[in-house]
Amino acid sequence: MHIPDTHTKFIYEGQNKGVNFVGRAMLKLGSEKSKNKVVQEFMQKVEQEALKA
Template sequence: MIQWKEDITIAAHIDKVWELFSDQHIRRIMPKVEEHTLIEKNETEAGAKHRQTYREGKRAETYIVETLVYEDLQDKKRKKIRFVLGNAFEVTLSFTLHKLDPAHTQFIYEGQNLGVNFVGRAMLKLGSQKSNNQSVQDFLQRVEQEAMK
């Protein structure tokens, strides 16, 4: 299993950062997502489900993303999702925003990638922690860049 928890302070209002995690804007921060379609409930509630297609090079993978937590308060916002990728990995991601002041938001990105079968566990053991750390940092920077636009 791989786990991470990183944070960054973004010089933008909490609502501007939060809108990046909406269905309408999700591809701005996750450009490899080709499809993100609501199939159950409402996007602003726990229990919502989306069909998502992710492309890595020539390979596209489609899976169901379930929203586990959806919290939209004035000074704190949080979305936690889970999906199974390639029948090998269970991925859980959490995006938490804290309003520091009207012009600054703390963004906490945490998650875990769990191998659900022998192949998934073996691939995680063989994978590079450095590569995963770089992916996490890249995502934090992408969210910051998009929020600053």
């Protein structure tokens, strides 16, 4: 896929890991919608910083 010079292809890969039993349990109990919201907020922050340049 060709991307114009005025655009950037952003690939997000990551994972959340609990550092202890309580943290792992909380991650398993969290909803998919909540997890997606965290990713969307992160991507918005990246975009805002990129537009400052």
